[in-house]
Amino acid sequence: MTSTEPRPAPAAASGGPDPVPGVRPRAVLDALPRYAAGRPATVVEGLQSFKLSSNENPLTPIPAVLDAIRDCTSINRYPDAVSTRLRERLAEHLDVPADHIVTGGGSLGALNQVLATYAGQNDFGAPDEVVYAWRSFEAYPISVGLSGASSVQVPLLPDGRHDLDAMAEAVTGNTRVILLCTPNNPTGPILTRDEVVSFLARVPNDVVVVLDEAYLEFVRDPDAVDGLGLYREYPNLVLLRTFSKAHGLAGLRVGYTVAQPNITENLRVSAVPFAVSSVGEQAAVTSLDHLDEVLARVDTLVAERERVVAALTDAGWDLPQAEGNFVWLRLGGRCGAFTEAAEQRALAVRRFGDEGVRVSIGEVDANTRFIELCRSFGARGIAR
Template structure:
């Protein structure tokens, strides 16, 4: 028979009972850096408004589903009881053929953000004396940057964008110090939209020490139509410190499957493979990505339709008097300042979800044709 110690601490009640929940365990605390990090704010679904179809224009998602061949391929995938290939060999070999690069120069990750986190885990954190490394990037840019940098143990060095929403590359080069380990360049810049040109990136790389890793984030590459845009593949071949960051989330419409990758020379990839998360790309996701590449003409035809819609939106808003930054992604940026909240509320009343960034601006994704038309009408009634 088991005896009961009357002096023993009470056992916490099981979940779902009427007894009070136990207090948090003393001494269990998260890392101090968490208090200093912003919280990632995912785009919210649109509010339901009676009589109106709701449209989500807040997450830069492809509004079109994957091409039919992809849906057929993943429908037939059954071996999900087995672990996937840890290094996504089939996908890397297919990408190598498509990009005309060695498969060894490609490292996959869970979306482009997962691939970026692998870069930061490899090259940014704390130096040998415990001081934080520095990561330089433009701001505002992709909102996950400060979170990923902070969690890596490094310090963010944010360089303000130019008034037209472009990177201030001269100021970014000047911000590089002996503590800088990584620089992040986002083209087209999310959320503002402008691209980096080939010539200005070449000039920038010439100003940055060769031991500093420069990441070219090309998540929206397939939507770019500016002929002056940077040619990342050409530069990766010329600069051993350059890393290209790409994804299947946007153009290919595979955001929910999380497939991203980096392209870099072996001096970098041999280290990235050490920090790469095993099994980050599932077998289902790998099959979807390969199938999408095998039917690239269909994918790019859909991208062309979205670019046409983007151009229609930009033309309409420009005619209304809106002063828009260059839009080369699948979104537009409204520099609304203190009117951001009013615009977001007005969009919500029209069953449109948009992405507000404080009082800086509102980013609106290019969505379905009807959604884009309603957005154009909203901008007309709101006023530039």
């Protein structure tokens, strides 16, 4: 077929509309899962509805942040393309050079920049491979597929932890990126420093290892990996962080990566210009300037998490380690029944097929109602 000959139009899907001639998406879209955002709670008369289906901070940003963004009036202008003020403030806070930081539209936007830089297709047109645990953050397979790379999903251990031995064995000559999520979303366990150091020793130094630390501020396990300490030792390690969770800025989309210059100089090429708005940058800088207040709020959420875990454990539930701002219920075939029971109580939770249900830590009243639901439902899933 010559370049001047029209290509045949794709056949219409059964029962669907005729395709627009010449307009068709990339074939990979048919193979990708659809991201499912947490749904709001069902309205139940006489009950306040609570959304526990997204890992959002139920608390508004600290007052100083609300005051700061109220005065942002220059939104008719483009923001600083590389978020200079934020990077310099983060450099001070983290004690790293500012050029080791690349900002992005939330941690997902920052991750997409990593994948755009290091994963896609090799010189012979074959897809690169990205290795990650599964189940983990549900956007991973979507982002990997859109980058042109191929997902290599390694099943979690029964306790919801990464199987690092199996992940190391899954690395091949085609592996370009590895994603480690700690604490793992949606199951909750962390990776320890010793585990990650041992894993990195088994990974070729030309493979980029991303340590996704979106829930870092909620971690209380003293053995948890300190990514900041490790990235200085490993030039192939990238830290992925966000202001969405602890800082309560999910709606403003501010994230960033920390890595050594051999990586950041390439990330800046693929970084989306103006990904962080001027409002988002102002909010993030102000939040860092009042970090004690932010962390005090995080402490209240961690205390609520521990209250929920203790209550469910006392009620007979077997929970995996919970180090994020959520808990994971391994319900299997009872996921649908539990989700329906939650809806009847004006609680929105996040079901993952028949694998489990993730419930975010919310307002005190919401958490109390969730505890009551779990007691009523029963650890064996028998509604009574």
